[in-house]
Amino acid sequence: MTLHRDELTLRVKNLSKRYGKGDAIVPVFANVSLSVAAGEFIAIVGESGVGKSTLLNCMAGLDGWDTGSVLLDGVDLGRLADDQRALLRRDKIGFVFQAFHVLPHLSVAQNVALPLLLQHRLNAADTDLRVQEMLSAVGLNGLGERLPATLSGGQLQRVSIARALVHRPALLLADEPTGNLDAKTAAVVMAALVAQTRAHGAALVLVTHSESALFNADRVLKLSTDGIY
DSSP states (O other): OOOOOOSEEEEEEEEEEEESOGGGOEEEEEEEEEEEETTOEEEEEOOTTSSHHHHHHHHTTSSOOSEEEEEETTEEGGGSOHHHHHHHHHHHEEEEOTTOOOOTTSOHHHHHHHHHHHHTOSOHHHHHHHHHHHHHHTTOTTOTTSOGGGSOHHHHHHHHHHHHHTTOOSEEEEESTTTTSOHHHHHHHHHHHHHHHHHTTOEEEEEOSOSGGGTTOSEEEEEETTEEO
16 A cells, blocks of 8 residues: 655755865855655756765754755755754654675674654564565565575665555655666666555655666656756
């Protein structure tokens, strides 16, 4: 069953980012404006070094910006303190990294459970049930007790997808989630990512260089130094 959320999930307006000071200022991107509705899948492409990952980090409130605004469900991230941004990410955002970022000393199930444990909203039994449901949904049923070192790259990426979605965020951000995978494994991972995002009614913003990853996107936007189109 696909869940539906009525509220606008994400609005970015006239966002600009640069590094350095004085004569050493290096512009990253400027005048970036976009809106992502609940349940929508947006793919962002662009040349290497144009700031796609940086833009994704700004959307999550992990990185700052120089001008413009980022609003998530009407909340202006630029007006929040660091701890308030962290709480917003905990409740409303899931992040899938290219490098997986699973914790090697925790089992697969423990890695996936982390967002739920941080929220303190479910008891142990309900947490275990939610984790097992997510592992099954991404094709990792029966692997919950395994350590990350025993898994393939495709399996590790599916662990990161399950972890990003287990707390049912309104917004999922994915940074080159298939960049380290072969074509066949990448297709399996993308299918799991899109299917689970759709099922939970989350908005998905995907940064990618992969043409095949764009297939299911509702919109494809190209980021350049002077805007996004």
